[in-house]
Amino acid sequence: MLNPYEIMYDARMDVYRYRDATDSDGFDTSGETCVASGIKCRYSISGQTIAGIPTPGIQTSNQLFCGLDTDIREGDKAIVTLRSGQKVPLRVGEVHPYSFQYQCRVERNEKL
Numbered sequence: 001m002l003n004p005y006e007i008m009y010d011a012r013m014d015v016y017r018y019r020d021a022t023d024s025d026g027f028d029t030s031g032e033t034c035v036a037s038g039i040k041c042r043y044s045i046s047g048q049t050i051a052g053i054p055t056p057g058i059q060t061s062n063q064l065f066c067g068l069d070t071d072i073r074e075g076d077k078a079i080v081t082l083r084s085g086q087k088v089p090l091r092v093g094e095v096h097p098y099s100f101q102y103q104c105r106v107e108r109n110e111k112l
Helices: 004-008
Strands: 011-019 031-044 048-051 057-067 077-081 087-097 101-111
Touching: 004 031, 004 057, 031 077, 057 087
Parallel strands: none
Antiparallel strands: 011 031, 011 077, 031 057, 048 057, 057 101, 077 087, 087 101
């Protein structure tokens, strides 16, 4: 299905998901693994709050848009590469499917 909003996707993202795993010797090899790479997306900045004691940090709640064929879930980590080349680490919250795209609440936490 053609996504008419895809023309506005001006960034790319890699999606990571935490997976429990053990190797053949029984050692814990759990960790984040890449489940999707180079996905076209749009990152929308909506606002920010300064919070944190004793270390102040900036916490923002923003939106991430991507196609319905993207494997993305609540709790995933997305590394978005903007047009400028800047990489933005995000934690995915609620994922809402609409007719042509997913709209994901994402949170960006950075220490000052």
